[in-house]
Amino acid sequence: MTLAVAGSEAATTAAVGQPLSFDQAILFAEFEGDDGALSEMRWTAEYPHDQLIHRVPRLRMDRANAAKCAEVTAQLEADGIRVVASDGDFVSLHRLIDAAAAAGVRPELDPEAHAAACPGHAVYVKVFPWADEATITPVCTTQNAHQPLSSYGHGTDEYAVPTTGE
Numbered sequence: 001m002t003l004a005v006a007g008s009e010a011a012t013t014a015a016v017g018q019p020l021s022f023d024q025a026i027l028f029a030e031f032e033g034d035d036g037a038l039s040e041m042r043w044t045a046e047y048p049h050d051q052l053i054h055r056v057p058r059l060r061m062d063r064a065n066a067a068k069c070a071e072v073t074a075q076l077e078a079d080g081i082r083v084v085a086s087d088g089d090f091v092s093l094h095r096l097i098d099a100a101a102a103a104g105v106r107p108e109l110d111p112e113a114h115a116a117a118c119p120g121h122a123v124y125v126k127v128f129p130w131a132d133e134a135t136i137t138p139v140c141t142t143q144n145a146h147q148p149l150s151s152y153g154h155g156t157d158e159y160a161v162p163t164t165g166e
């Protein structure tokens, strides 16, 4: 471990103007290459030592979840399913519908039918904190081909009761 810390750029350049304890250096070395985690650890290291120790379990979980996400994404893509990034332009299928707002019956979009019929079909993969499994949400990247489920615009309330028109 000593050699790993000594060879870790993250550990040796972690904090400017303040020496790291050996325990802290080990933690920084563990997150070598993970810039997001390292920058969070840098400012956490400004506070008393315990803060860093307490933050690390969550950073480990974030890293494990990101790895799980990448694994599930790779599997889906190998199966020919398009996967969108979290900052992509997409809307959950739960928030879309094909019938016009005035229609009396507005069945939800069926993910399988949507996958076959809509070129905008994709899925969004997320591992929520403390969850064991990835959540795979069917989405549409061409939402203008459909109608928002809510009549109040962009489906801000996915549990909105579909309006039947007065």
Ligand SMILES: [Zn+2]
Pocket: 114, 118, 119, 120, 121, 140, 141, 142, 143, 145, 146
């Ligand atoms: Zn669609």
